[in-house]
Amino acid sequence: MDTxxxxxxxxxxxxxxxxxxxxxxxxxxxxxxxxAEQILQHLKNPSEDYIVVISHRGDWRYAPENSLMAIxxxxxxxxxxxxxxxxxxxxxxxxxxxxxxxxxxxxxxxKVSELTLEEIKSFRLKNAAGVRYSGxxxxxxxxxxxxxxxxxxxxxxxxxxxxxxxAYEVLQxxxxxxxxxxxxxxxxxxxxxxxxxxxxSIIYMPKLWPENPDVKNFHQDYEDDLDPFYYETIFDTxxxxxxxxxxxxxxxxxxxxxxxxxxxxxxxxxxxxxxxLEGPDSAWGWLLEQGANAIMTDRPxxxxxxxxxxxxxxxDSLKE
Amino acid sequence: MKKYxxxxxxSLLGLAGCRENKVQEQGNDPVEPQVVQSxxxxxxxxxxxxxxxxxxxxQVIVVAHRGDWRNAPENSLQAIxxxIDMxxxxxxxxxxxxxxxxxxxxxxxxxxxxxxxxxKVSELTWEYLQSLQLRDGIxxxxxxxxxxxxxxxxxxxxxxxxxLDKSYDIFDKCYEVMEKTGTQNQVVIKGGIPYSQVKEExxxxxxxxxxxPIVRLNDPKAKQHIDEYLEQAIPVAFxxxxxxxxxxxxxxxDDIREKGASVWVNSLWPQHNGGNxxxxxxxxxxxxxxxxxxxxxxxxxxxxQILIDxxxxxxxxx
Numbered sequence: 001m002d003t004x005x006x007x008x009x010x011x012x013x014x015x016x017x018x019x020x021x022x023x024x025x026x027x028x029x030x031x032x033x034x035x036a037e038q039i040l041q042h043l044k045n046p047s048e049d050y051i052v053v054i055s056h057r058g059d060w061r062y063a064p065e066n067s068l069m070a071i072x073x074x075x076x077x078x079x080x081x082x083x084x085x086x087x088x089x090x091x092x093x094x095x096x097x098x099x100x101x102x103x104x105x106x107x108x109x110x111k112v113s114e115l116t117l118e119e120i121k122s123f124r125l126k127n128a129a130g131v132r133y134s135g136x137x138x139x140x141x142x143x144x145x146x147x148x149x150x151x152x153x154x155x156x157x158x159x160x161x162x163x164x165x166x167a168y169e170v171l172q173x174x175x176x177x178x179x180x181x182x183x184x185x186x187x188x189x190x191x192x193x194x195x196x197x198x199x200x201s202i203i204y205m206p207k208l209w210p211e212n213p214d215v216k217n218f219h220q221d222y223e224d225d226l227d228p229f230y231y232e233t234i235f236d237t238x239x240x241x242x243x244x245x246x247x248x249x250x251x252x253x254x255x256x257x258x259x260x261x262x263x264x265x266x267x268x269x270x271x272x273x274x275x276x277l278e279g280p281d282s283a284w285g286w287l288l289e290q291g292a293n294a295i296m297t298d299r300p301x302x303x304x305x306x307x308x309x310x311x312x313x314x315x316d317s318l319k320e
Numbered sequence: 321m322k323k324y325x326x327x328x329x330x331s332l333l334g335l336a337g338c339r340e341n342k343v344q345e346q347g348n349d350p351v352e353p354q355v356v357q358s359x360x361x362x363x364x365x366x367x368x369x370x371x372x373x374x375x376x377x378x379q380v381i382v383v384a385h386r387g388d389w390r391n392a393p394e395n396s397l398q399a400i401x402x403x404i405d406m407x408x409x410x411x412x413x414x415x416x417x418x419x420x421x422x423x424x425x426x427x428x429x430x431x432x433x434x435x436x437x438x439x440k441v442s443e444l445t446w447e448y449l450q451s452l453q454l455r456d457g458i459x460x461x462x463x464x465x466x467x468x469x470x471x472x473x474x475x476x477x478x479x480x481x482x483x484l485d486k487s488y489d490i491f492d493k494c495y496e497v498m499e500k501t502g503t504q505n506q507v508v509i510k511g512g513i514p515y516s517q518v519k520e521e522x523x524x525x526x527x528x529x530x531x532x533p534i535v536r537l538n539d540p541k542a543k544q545h546i547d548e549y550l551e552q553a554i555p556v557a558f559x560x561x562x563x564x565x566x567x568x569x570x571x572x573x574d575d576i577r578e579k580g581a582s583v584w585v586n587s588l589w590p591q592h593n594g595g596n597x598x599x600x601x602x603x604x605x606x607x608x609x610x611x612x613x614x615x616x617x618x619x620x621x622x623x624x625q626i627l628i629d630x631x632x633x634x635x636x637x638x
Contacts, residue, residue, distance in 0.1 A: 060458055061390040063602070104459070127599075128457025129389045130433060131622055132589050135599045263460060273462055298456070 034150035036179050039080045040203075041318055043153075043181075043294070044229050046256035051312045052294035054081040054155060056262055057098065059300055064125035065105060066096035067136040068147055075151050078313075079300050081181065082148070083155040086141050087112040088163050094141035094170060095120055098158075107133050141167060145176040155181045155205070164195050168202060181205050183232055187218050188225045199226060205258070207232040208242035215241050219249065230256035230294070236265045243268070243290065251291055259292035261303075272299040280306040288312075363638055365478045368409055369505060372481060372530070372556060375582040375617065380636045382627055383410040383483060383620040385588055386427060393454035394434060395425035396464045400475050407637075408624050410481035410508070415469050417490050422446035423469035423497060436461050469494065473501040482507045483620075488522075495525065508532050510559055515548045526553065532584065536561040537569045546572070550579055557582035557618055565594025565610065573615040584618035585611060587627070598623040605630040612636070 033041075042050050058070025059077065066084055074082045085098040089112055102108045102115065108123035117140070124133040139147075148154055159167045161184060171177045183205045184191065191199055206222050208215055208231050222228055231250060235243035246257040260266040261275070261283065275283035276299065284306055287295060297303045307313045371379050387399025388406065395413055403411045414427045418441055431437045431444065437452040446468075453461040476482050482503065487494045488511050498504045509525075511518065512534035522531060535545050537560055546569075549555055558581055562570065573583045586592035587601065587608070596610035598621055608630050611619055621627045631637035 057458065065458055069602070098458075127622065129386070129394050131385075131389065277463060298458075 036148070036150050036153055038315070038318065039153050040178055042080070042315075043256060045318065046230070046254065046293035047317070048288070048291070048293065049312065049317050050314060051288065051292070051307050052080045052256075052258075053078075053300055053304055053307070053313075054083055054258065054294055054296040055079045055300040056083050056296055056298050058082050058084065060128050060298070064127055064134050064136050066098060066139070067125050067134070068139050068143065069134070069136050071144065071147055071152075074300060075148070077300050078304055079152060081153040081155050081294075083157055083296060084144065085158040086156055086163065086167065087158055088166060089117050089120060090114055091116045092166070093117040094159070094163060094166055096139050096141070096144060102138070104130070106138065141170045142174055145171060145174040145179065148179060149174065149176050153179050153181060155183060157183060161186050161190070161194070164198065164202065168198060171202075177202065181230070183207060185209065188222045192225065204228055205230045205232055207234060208245060209234050210236050210240035210242055216245065219245050223249075223253070228255070230258060232258045232260065232296075233292075234260060234266050235268050238268045240268070247291055256293045257291055258294040258296060259287040259290070260296045261287060262296060262298055272297050272303070275299070275306070276302065362479075363407075363409075365480075365506060368481050371409070372508075372582070375557070375577040375580050377617075378636055379617070379638065380611070380631050381409045381481075381582070381584075381618040382407075382624055382631065382637065383412055383584070383618060384408045384624040385412050385586075385620055385622050387411050387413060388624065389457065389622075393456055393462055393464050395427055395467070396454050396462075397467050397471060397475050398464055400472060400480070403624065404475075404479045406624055407628055408480065410483055410618075411476065412483040412485055412620060413472060414485045415487045415490070415494060416441040417493065418446045418449060419443055420445050421493070422449070423490070423493055424449060425467050425469065425472055431466075433459075435466060469497050470501060473497060473503045473507075476506060477501055477503050480506075484509055491522070491525065495529070498529070504529055508556065510534055512536070514545050515552050519552070530556040532557045532559055534559040534561070536563075537567045538563050542569060546576070550576070550581070554580045557584045559584040559586075561586070561592055562594050563591050565596065565614075567594075570614050577615055577617065582618050583616045584620065585614075585616045586620040587611065588620060588622055598626075601630075602626060 042052055055074045057065035058067065059073040060070055062073045063069035071082055084096050086094045087097045088094055095112065095117065097105070097112050099105065101111050102120065102123060106123035106125055112120070120138050123138065125136040125138060126132060127134050144154065156167060159182060164182060171180050181203045185207050204226060206228055208219060212218055231246070233242045233246045250257055261270060261272045264271060267287065270283040270286045272283070284295060284303060295303060304313060371377065372381060384403045386394040387396065388402035389399055391402050392398035400411050413425050415423055416426045417423055424441065426434070426441050428434065430440050431449070431452065434455055435452040436455065437448065449466050452466060454464040454466060456462050473482065484494060484507055487509055491509065498507055508530040510532040518531060532555055533545065533549055535542050535558055546558065558576060560583060562585055577583055587596070587598045590597045593610070596607050601607040602623055605626055608627060619627060628637055
């Protein structure tokens with residue numbers, strides 16, 4: 001072989017090595033479970049060692065509530081679940097919007113149910129505190145699920161008793177059924193009557209309300225039928241029934257306890273704001289003492305910092 | 321990661337600390353709150369004022385619109401304190417007068433959007449306003465209260481420059497509070513009016529506080545207004561509204577600074593800065609380059625943290 005041929009041989013060998021390395025490299029990484037799947041595993045195996053962080057309406061301090069930018073920010077912060085609100089437009093699209101109308105959060109006007117997707121897309125979202133326009137559009141459920149796919153889970157609000165079918169259709173189409181936690185206030189019989197076996201195909205997290213005098217049976221009926229692995233637990237006082245259920249029946253069963261640190265009446269005053277003003281132990285720490293496995297917050301960055309400092313954000317703690 | 325945890329913990333401690341101070345302060349006792357500074361080397365107010373008066377140096381002054389409204393209710397004491405802790409140079413706050421003559425911080429004509437109450441500030445009493453809670457950015461009530469101008473200036477005193485918006489028509493009363501709190505030298509007042517009018521209406525204050533004219537660059541008389549100020553009394557700064565970044569007057573900014581006035585442009589909304597706004601910068605901070613390229617040395621922003629990080633990376637902010 002002359003030099004020229006050696007060069008070609010060299011190139012061929014180099015090419016083989018590189019492509020082989022590529023294949024081996026891929027195999028070495030294997031078909032890894034995505035972060036979203038691992039988050040789901042954490043939710044299904046509630047522990048006191050990894051506290052799940054759920055960010056309310058995305059990180060609305062950083063970007064407009066319910067916007068893709070607010071979701072991306074949560075992904076960047078390492079949040080586990082984002083709670084978002086969805087409503088159905090006049091022409092049948094689910095869009096991320098908290099209020100009935102678009103008035104507060106966009107530069108447009110009107111009820112979501114009386115606007116088309118095209119009309120809503122022409123509006124721009126405002127920042128928090130009503131501070132002008134952000135350039136961000138109202139996202140559809142489909143856009144949200146494509147953004148979060150593999151990265152983070154979503155807790156769907158406002159869809160509970162009306163739009164589960166429409167939402168499920170989008171989740172199936174985008175391959176994200178395992179990314180979405182539905183929630184709701186209705187009892188299990190109402191949900192069964194309305195949605196039948198669809199309830200077995202979705203992840204459903206019922207809400208336990210202190211105002212419900214029958215909340216114990218409400219919980220038991222869910223246990224007997226759907227057997228959810230998580231409950232959103234709301235307690236206006238320390239003596240409220242849902243907190244008692246969480247600390248006794250749910251704990252014994254190993255079901256997850258989500259505490260809502262947003263406002264006084266949802267968590268016996270142990271709010272995010274209290275955490276900032278009086279120290280995190282007085283609020284988030286107290287919720288952990290009650291046995292909360294997940295906290296919904298308006299302060300995701302600060303909460304993650306607090307939990308990390310306590311060694312409660314060891315994401316790999318499941319992999320044993 | 322450790323560093324991140326440390327910083328977050330420190331800021332939580334800082335915030336917790338502030339509250340303790342505020343609780344002490346509530347007993348109607350005019351004790352100055354002891355501020356827990358997160359910045360190891362806080363810049364003194366004298367340095368901030370010197371930087372404000374110096375239009376030639378390369379340090380850029382960061383002005384936070386309505387305080388740190390993302391992390392505390394807009395125009396609250398906590399929103400001001402957060403700015404101080406963040407290293408913001410100047411906080412923009414809005415002042416209004418109640419029916420019974422109390423000066424309070426409030427942006428809107430009514431209290432509806434930002435508090436748990438309803439009605440026009442000018443038709444409500446201070447006693448009623450004290451019963452209200454401020455709302456957060458998504459409209460939920462918080463433990464924070466409407467501050468008086470006096471409380472706000474006490475927090476700012478010796479710590480941070482102040483831009484007092486909506487104060488022009490009630491300036492005699494505002495000035496009394498500035499004198500009482502000893503903050504006259506930290507406050508900037510602004511107005512979109514020509515020199516002759518300012519001289520007539522505001523003349524007695526011109527050598528006591530900083531007055532900053534606002535000039536819209538698409539105003540046909542813009543050049544005339546600027547020249548009049550430069551000839552009669554060079555202001556500490558001009559605020560320019562720059563609807564398109566092709567306006568030729570932008571080319572005069574270096575001249576204006578050479579003559580002794582700083583150049584203030586808002587990064588808030590695209591119509592202020594030819595489309596080089598905070599929201600674009602949140603996605604790509606290099607958008608702020610436009611301000612540097614055009615000799616702008618004061619920027620009012622809704623993204624103080626991102627802007628400060630950007631400027632510090634260029635050694636243009638201490």
